[in-house]
Amino acid sequence: MKIATWNINGIKARLPNLERWLIEASPDIACLQEIKSVDENFPSELFEEMGYNVAVHGQKSFNGVAILSKKPLDEVIKGLPGDEEDDQARYLEAVISTDNGALRVASIYLPNGNPVDSPKYPYKLDWMARLKAHAETLLAYEEPLVLAGDYNIIPTDLDVYDASKWVEDALFLPQSRAAYHEILNLGLTSAFEACHNQPHSYTFWDYQRGSWQKDHGIRIDHLLLSPQATDRLISCSIDRPTRGWEKPSDHVPVTIELDV
């Protein structure tokens, strides 16, 4: 089973590319971020015609996450638990039936956090603390679990073209990376790192400054797996060519194959 994550940066602008990619890559489950749409304007029927079940957690203009799944969605949870006041649509979780039992998948759009001296940075750290608490709850189920998404975290200096340019950035500050590693240290495995030791394998290139042409990228999209999912991990790949398509997202898909 192929499970992918992709920050599409707007469903309306990305629909042609998303359709093409769904046909060519044919993921069984696609976790999408930054749909930038309310639920009613998300083209769910189109994806249903392509054979997907659809769960959407959208909001107007910004953020928004979705899950497309060829297998039925048994249970859907919208929003990250832990703060009733938080109205940003950044977390969607679903339990999916497979031939070998239940698989739990989340589509995550972790806050960017810049600028660091604004309330956005404490919001990021608070959100990560909530994600850690929730991940702890989910890990206790001892089932295959995939927490996939745009984490807005550069894990190490080998995941950026020039670390010195990012030391003050919310994606790379020691405190941000420490919060990310706290989540990993609960017992999760980063799929890409389990499959590869190739440094400078990026998933995002800025639209500005010719970043794509110069390969000035960062690796910020991750799939974190529970032990039960890690046991079944076959491969992980970054779909780099999509960044070179017409009207690309600034992120590319990351896909894992699980033996489930």
Place this chain on the structure above:
DNA sequence: ATGACCTGTTTAACAGGA
């Protein structure tokens, strides 16, 4: 030497992204 973009919305400049 430096900067160079894209998206959605309020359709004309913004806000937000990373």
